Amino acid sequence: MNSPKCGLRLSSVLFGLMSLGQLWRLIAQxxxxxxxxxxxxxxxxxxxxxxxxxxxxxxxxxNRTN
Incomplete structure (x- = not known):
């Protein structure tokens, strides 16, 4: 649970959620x-x-980290 892979994936998911929020703002205006x-x-x-x-x-x- 204390691996770099877990941290990178969590950061990736958070950035993905923030990008969806920005996309929603573009669509909904x-x-x-x-x-x-x-x-x-x-x-x-x-x-x-x-x-x-x-x-x-x-x-x-x-995906590249062990």
């Missing part, structure tokens, strides 16, 4: 405001791609 100004959704597209890449990278890395 809720109207968010910060100090009265609308928050654009394009940063969510960048965050989705980045989090998905991290998720896949860590998952593949966990």
């Amino acid at each position: 809720p109207q968010l405001q910060l100090d009265g100004a609308p928050v654009p959704t394009w940063p969510s597209a960048i965050a989705f791609i980045l989090l998905l890449v991290l998720c896949l990278w860590l998952w593949r890395l966990s």
Whole structure:
């Protein structure tokens, strides 16, 4: 239970869940405001791609560790 493989897989799953949250924001496009100004959704597209890449990278890395 204290192996690097378990930690990498857990991190991968967490990054995957966060990427799904960003994808949901892109699809649903809720109207968010910060100090009265609308928050654009394009940063969510960048965050989705980045989090998905991290998720896949860590998952593949966990398959290589013993």
